[in-house]
Amino acid sequence: MRILFQGDSITDGNRYKDEEHRWDLNHQIGHSYAFIVNSLLGLKYPEMKLEFVNRGISGNTTRNLCERWQEDALDINPDLLSLLIGVNDCVHPVKTHVSVEEYESNLLKLLSLSFDRNPNLRVYLLEPFFLPTKDDFAQRSSFWRDEISKYSAVCRKIANADKRIRFIELQERFDSACEQRECAYWIWDGIHPTECGHGLIAEEWIKAFETDFLK
Numbered sequence: 001m002r003i004l005f006q007g008d009s010i011t012d013g014n015r016y017k018d019e020e021h022r023w024d025l026n027h028q029i030g031h032s033y034a035f036i037v038n039s040l041l042g043l044k045y046p047e048m049k050l051e052f053v054n055r056g057i058s059g060n061t062t063r064n065l066c067e068r069w070q071e072d073a074l075d076i077n078p079d080l081l082s083l084l085i086g087v088n089d090c091v092h093p094v095k096t097h098v099s100v101e102e103y104e105s106n107l108l109k110l111l112s113l114s115f116d117r118n119p120n121l122r123v124y125l126l127e128p129f130f131l132p133t134k135d136d137f138a139q140r141s142s143f144w145r146d147e148i149s150k151y152s153a154v155c156r157k158i159a160n161a162d163k164r165i166r167f168i169e170l171q172e173r174f175d176s177a178c179e180q181r182e183c184a185y186w187i188w189d190g191i192h193p194t195e196c197g198h199g200l201i202a203e204e205w206i207k208a209f210e211t212d213f214l215k
Contacts, residue, residue, distance in 0.1 A: 001213075002051045004078035005034040006065065007085045007126075010192060010201075011056025029054045033193070034082075036202035041209065048213075053078070061089045061098045062106035069110055074117045081114055081121060082205065086128030086151040087191050091144065104154045115164070123162075124208060125155045126201070127170040131183040133190045144190075166212065168204055 005011050013030025021027065029035045029052060038052040055072040057064065062085055065073075073081065085107075089098035098106070107125075114121055130148040132141030152171060159167035177186050177200055186197040193201065 001079045003080045004076050005054045005056055005082045006073060007056040007083060008060040008088050009058035011084055012058045015054050033198040033201035036199060037205050040206060059088060062103055063098055065110055066106050069113060077118060082124040084126035090148050090151050100150045103151055107158055123165040124168055125159050125165050126168045127152050127155055129171040129174050131174055131187040131190055133184040133187055166208055168208055173200060173204060
């Protein structure tokens with residue numbers, strides 16, 4: 001089974017991206033939740049012969065994904081596509097901001113192309129999230145929570161309309177975690193998870209995978 005992780009910096013994890021560095025297997029998956037998923041599932045289920053590929057790129061929006069989807073998704077032809085995208089669409093400056101309407105259109109386009117390529121594809125659509133840990137975000141936390149919730153709602157709606165797509169809820173999980181420790185323990189700048197935050201995402205991802213593929 002080939003598993004493709006796609007998205008922005010949260011998925012990217014500072015992985016090596018140049019073709020000339022593809023030989024260096026220590027740095028291909030990055031140090032995001034994708035690394036944790038890869039390491040734990042690979043350890044627990046070596047007989048499944050899971051293959052993990054990371055093509056997340058820092059700063060990307062759905063608009064960027066549409067531009068590179070052929071090479072970085074369709075040509076890879078995954079069996080399971082994991083997609084976490086939306087925070088940059090939401091919080092980027094006006095010039096690169098992607099409206100909720102365009103966000104939905106872009107996601108539907110990406111998924112349509114992917115299902116055309118592989119009708120048996122399974123998709124994990126991860127919920128974009130936000131915690132008010134930066135000073136400027138903290139002052140406008142209600143606004144940003146309301147904004148990101150609109151993008152989250154799009155993901156949930158798309159997943160509910162297609163049984164091949166699983167919506168992985170993250171915002172409520174982060175909110176619950178903040179009852180145990182402060183927000184910055186999980187997401188250090190409002191957007192990017194700490195090691196513990198990536199662990200939280202990976203835990204939710206693995207629970208979904210084991211439910212879907214290891215019943």
